[in-house]
Amino acid sequence: MLRLKFLIKFSIYMFSLALLAGTAGIGAIWVLVVPTLPDVESLRDIRLQVPLRVFSEDGALMAEIGEQRRTPVALDEVPETLRLAFLAAEDDRFYRHPGIDWRGTLRGALLYARSLGQGRVPGGSTITQQVARRFFLTTEYSVTRKLREMLLALKIEREMSKDEIFELYLNKEFLGHRAYGIVAAARVYYGTDLETLTIAQMAQLAALPKAPSRDNPISGPRQAMVRRNWVIERMHHLGYISSEARDEALAAPNTARYHGPVIELNAPWVAEMARQELIDRFGSEEAYAGGYQIHTTVRSSMQRAADEAVRDGLQAYDRRHGWRGPEQQLAPEILEDAAALEQRLREVRAVADLVPAVVVASDDEQAWLQLRDGEQITLTLESLTWARPFLELNSLGSRPTAVTDVLVPGDVVRLRSVEDQWQLAQVPRAEAALVAMEADSGAILAMVGGLDFSRNQFNRVTQSRRQPGSSFKPFIYAAALDHGYTPASMVNDAPVVVDDPSLERAWRPTNFGRRFHGPTRLREAMIHSRNLVSVRLLMDIGLDYARDYISDFGFERTDLPNGPSMALGSASLTPLSVTTAYSAFANGGYAVEPQFIHRVTDGFGRTVYEPEWPRICPDCPEPRPEPALEEDNAEEPPPAGPRRVDLSQPEGSAEDSAELVGPTIPPIAPRVVSAQTSWLIHSMLSDVVSEGTGRRALALGRQDLAGKTGTTNDLRDTWFVGFGGGIVATVWLGMDDNDSLGRQEQGGRTALPLWVDFMEVALQGRPERLPAEPVGLARAMINPDSGLRARPGTPGAIPEWFHADNLPPLEDPSERGGEDDPYDIF
Template identity: 45%
Template structure:
């Protein structure tokens, strides 16, 4: 046998041996890898991460939460040209291969063999990429690559091409937190997929290869090279004509960031929703594509934010210029371009933009904004008549107010009416700037419907960008005199009424350690014997203290807790009568809702409905509702009232119809004529009542009526008279101020809303001299309620059953009808108590000072 033949034989044996060894190796790898491959069927039900969407009650977007931008799309909704762009660059034989492109693999093997590169392009089909994206890591190894190929072949057997392509288009990363082609189209071009031009489609198809370093924003030059290559490939494969490709290549790169617009600005509420959703559904709530509809009314929310900002601005201007926020030591060579860098991380708040002062000359100042815009502030653009040049120096960090002034409406042409204005394009608003400052005070506003507790507007501060702290729900502040209605209600439960006479005179309380407490009225004066109604109207502190002392602190704390307050937060001493409890504005608004709804305790709520990504309803709120027709005065169903009508130790008065001699109010006789009166409540059927989730009764409805009547008088002739500007008889409320004017409040109601406003400083410093609730908080309340009450009917306050209309003399004694005196509606069972009264006589006969033990 010749040497050549022996050599060929040995070569054959070696080849067969190598093939056997390769087959054994491949078989071993196959049986090691295949059992560990995931089930492809799970791809049919896989849930991609989607952000959580938060909407106002009318469906307008309030916020989006989640790390990823993703809007999954169905393959049938993807334009053919967009699909072809991806196929042209990623996998031209996608619709013909079975998961593996053997030509691509051969090309990759050749490159590995002929070059020194450890990683080479080619070889991965779209199917393999889907396998890697959903199931495998990005580790570069032959074992992972083999697993990828095996999984791709299995996917091709169990899924259709369109199903695989849809998974690819929705999973691919496009940079800038955009996942999926739907999110990429919106972010880079602000369009839906069917609105994209050919050059934009090709640009998007080129991103997944280099999502961070090659997207049209981070590197437009590199993105253009790749876009043009994709267009050439599309022309080569007859997806487009050469002329169409060349025309698209001639278009300049024009991608820009497009965030999905927030249509209703309510960041404090949005954050409340985020926290509540995470508490209910866990951290996955932010990635499962929930759609949350809130109770927020967009118009009222806008009015609340504007009222707070305008009110705090007016307050701040009363106290003058308080200096710049910060000072930077600018180098002499530091120009506007360098100076603007110092503004990074300093957000705009409301319409106040941060700016760095570059120079001052005379009364003028030159500043630069964070975007590099340079402004020259003239003497007329200063603060409260003081020129910018006199207040600022180079390097100061200041605020510049951006003011938009709407262009005047074009005059109508001859023959046109105001309803048919001249057909002319609307001129853009005029933009101007002036020097301003961030208010040193903060504010919170809560507005809800007392009937069911639905929040309609909530603002937790001047600017969410400045501080995420929600003062409406997190700040515990002393309500001052705005707490008095709760003390008065407790006293009415113990037999007092608006006509009762209580002494407004000095009093000293002594504790067991001998410490003395001398409560004072705000003005330091004393009015002597006075009606409880007048004490509320004039906000007399000493009357509140004497009432609480008379009924007992323990009784009052338990009674007031029925309004929804935690009893542990109510001070166990007489100071509670002056509002020393630490309460949130939301809890105070909830308490006032009990007066406005006739005595029911409601729970504030703000999430109305939750839907999953498929549109199925996951949650629908059914709030407890105030329903006088549904329950008796004791808080139970009318058909099952307790015999003595005592609930939780409190006698809530006779059930409706239990007092035979009580006068039933005559609406025609006792009702004043009002413009646009409220529609009478419809009589509910037993079936309708059975469907209502009834809120628990907190207080006697007759007491609620009396407090509402008194709070309306506070507006008519008391500390809240500024609210008369609203021109409504159904507006009532109470001012509140605390020691050293640290807190200013106004809580009240009108129409279908209860609203609480708080103003104060986060550091608990004084708001300033004579910054009472009626001066600092009430104007904000009025500005908001002016919008909220527009076109709302006047709400009546009719006495409920079980009340008697009486005439009361100056001394508090009952007098015959028609003999003059003050008219009051009192509980029927209080008539006997009113037969006797204490005549304190003239003011000089009243005791000058009394001393009582606190305990």
């Protein structure tokens, strides 16, 4: 009896001691640990790391840049079966426990004690605990971290709803292959959205959180299937799916494969410019993780047309210069080993739309080739007639008379699909660039900086400085028109010798055909691109005047040569700068800046940056100069244009109250050339298309086209810069190493066809845009042989346009061709 009383007292004592120790422990935890727990309220404003995305004007995805692929989704947008799959796999009592599942925790504690604390054991973590760990804690394996996780889970459950917690979990969880969250995982593994997932696929995604590397359906398919089937069985056991659905899901094969970002529009050069712009504004860490979306000015149809035009044009040029032979020659034993052959083909990367293939057999009439995916195709002799052997730049061998003259077994070559037909091709030696913009705003509509961005990221539109050749002449002519010349002025197309101390020998420029045509009207000189007329013009108006005048078009004065060669386009300029300058001839004389960003939005859809776009306004008064500020009180005036959103300022702050109410007035583009001179240059460039070196553009069947070809010395650079329908576009084609393109490769033959192919698509649906004749111009009949005004009834007289205050004198037959004729200047 005494022993029983002792045991009872001892038990009460031990229980009291344990209760006291537990209370003390809980108190210590409450005092020491709970205050150090992070603020759960921050979870409501958590910004999930979302990659930077770049879109075209019409919403096509151009690029997705960032370490993590994630697209946040609201819980009510997640299919119910997918939610149940994750609950079955991770925490089926989620909506019933307070944040900690005591059964799972007790089971984990017993397993931990049984293992004597050695190694990891299933910890029974709930979804809430996983959210606590993902957002606030580390993956350290310790009792302390587990305790903090449990306390934090209880705190999260008190301050957030179950649905809020579950939504965070589904968007945060890492699911392998850089996929964070269920939307990204569905796209990475199945290339689809959540709504189209099957039960088997949903179960596979739900199986990933436990071990995304080990249970991965791509890198670990066997273990992944085991884990997936376990989730399916759990879903059936819990009553989430029927027996029929379970059986169908268990029988489904593993359909997962890697799907990269679904790029809907290939515009990598503009996407790269947009990426760099955002980094410059926000810093790389913020730009890549802030979920920003850049909405560019690029239009999908035009960008695709530009890509195709560049690829077609480079292939056309390359074919004219013959077949350079296969890229590789494989040994016969590789051809006999299917696995080895497939491996060798995989090692040859595609370039643009040029895919590698190997010749497996050939005879006189045809060749059989295999692609990387195992597809077999056939090429006939008829399709190889272009493949004359390349001997040297301007010399080709004989036309092939048998397929074996071109292709033999083991040859690794390139193929290109054109209108669903495979054609023999090769990687071009030349490169090309194409850029198009709106003349009135500077908005870039399409940009191609080369054949293949993945092979060479160098942007030839913005980074390559090349000589524009004769495409530079309109700026010389504009300067001359504002210096007293007219389109009817006669300039002698005759040899010129320039002794320049900076040159080793005298400079003797010539025309392209090395012919001289004597006195020539400026309009005719522009039409036929007479070099010597341009040189004489520049020498007469003066280099300093010309450089000052032309720099107003947006060129840096230091980039313009201080010598007469500037008349022939010897400046080193980018295609983008030339395109921008030409806009003044297309929009009536205004300078616009290239624009490629409409706006930037953050992860909440708020506009955080919207650039100012100066717009042309012919009816607006010239802006008044800013008044000079006192030095002591000088402050930088506030920027004009659209208001930027400052997310660091709360709404209703003092800074906001100082803002003026109402729409802002966009800045007005400055005028760089008079409306009259712009119209005259436009008229002369129109004649280049209708009568001169740009006649290939007539194939477009429009009356509003204007432009100028350009070809440099030794045929190194070929250009066409032109406009129509409010679009200005430039094409450059040449060699990166500045080698010659070869005989007869001039702007009208090499660059202009690319421009025509692009503009055929770009101008679809755009009405013709003929400029209205501005006030201040006068029309008069002239004698085409003298450039002087013709008397009424003069045979052969033609119309010409002039500045109203600069009409040529009336022709006097008795003085025609006299020594004092003011329009026979040289």
